[in-house]
Amino acid sequence: MGEKKRVCVTGAGGYVASWVVKLLLSKGFIVHGTVRYPYDERNSHLKKLEKASENLKLFKADLMDFQGLFAATAGCTGVFHIASPVPSAKVSNPQRSFHIDLPVIFDLKARSTYLSNLALGLCKWGHGG
Numbered sequence: 639m640g641e642k643k644r645v646c647v648t649g650a651g652g653y654v655a656s657w658v659v660k661l662l663l664s665k666g667f668i669v670h671g672t673v674r675y676p677y678d679e680r681n682s683h684l685k686k687l688e689k690a691s692e693n694l695k696l697f698k699a700d701l702m703d704f705q706g707l708f709a710a711t712a713g714c715t716g717v718f719h720i721a722s723p724v725p726s727a728k729v730s731n732p733q734r735s736f737h738i739d740l741p742v743i744f745d746l747k748a749r750s751t752y753l754s755n756l757a758l759g760l761c762k763w764g765h766g767g
Contacts, residue, residue, distance in 0.1 A: 642693070646670040646714045648707075649721025650696065651681045658718050663689045670710045672699035672721060 645662060649655045650671025662669050666689075673681050676696035684690060699706030701721055711717055 642666055642668050643716075644668040644670065644714045645716040645718065646672065646711045647718045647720060648672045648699070648701070648710075650684060651678075652720065655718070655720040656684060658720060659684060659694065660687050662718075663687055663693055666693075668693045669695070670712075670714060671696050672707065672710045674698070674700060 643666075645667050647655050647659050647662070647669055650659050650669070651673045655671070659669050659671055671684060671694060673684075673696050675681070676698050681696060684694060684696065687694065697706060697710035699710050701707070
């Protein structure tokens, strides 16, 4: 059997993303999951998933932290973008202030030598999606 495929799931600790992580682990993928706080007890459910001890790595990343996202996607052949930005204060125009065009961000990343074969999947469910 060949080398295991490595994928990234943003917002891995969330409801929808944690089910995606569970499915990917069950299919033999190595999963890089982004969460705000990898060692927080709120993410313990991920560490209890079957095959998580050997195939799941949690990365501290925020959607506004591109370095964290780049680290989490290193070596990945795909990204399941499920995370949603959470504003830290009242925002007068949320569409303008917090619209992050992640397909463009990841497309630019995919065109770099750092991540040359990126497949991107987006989830439009949940907070305003």
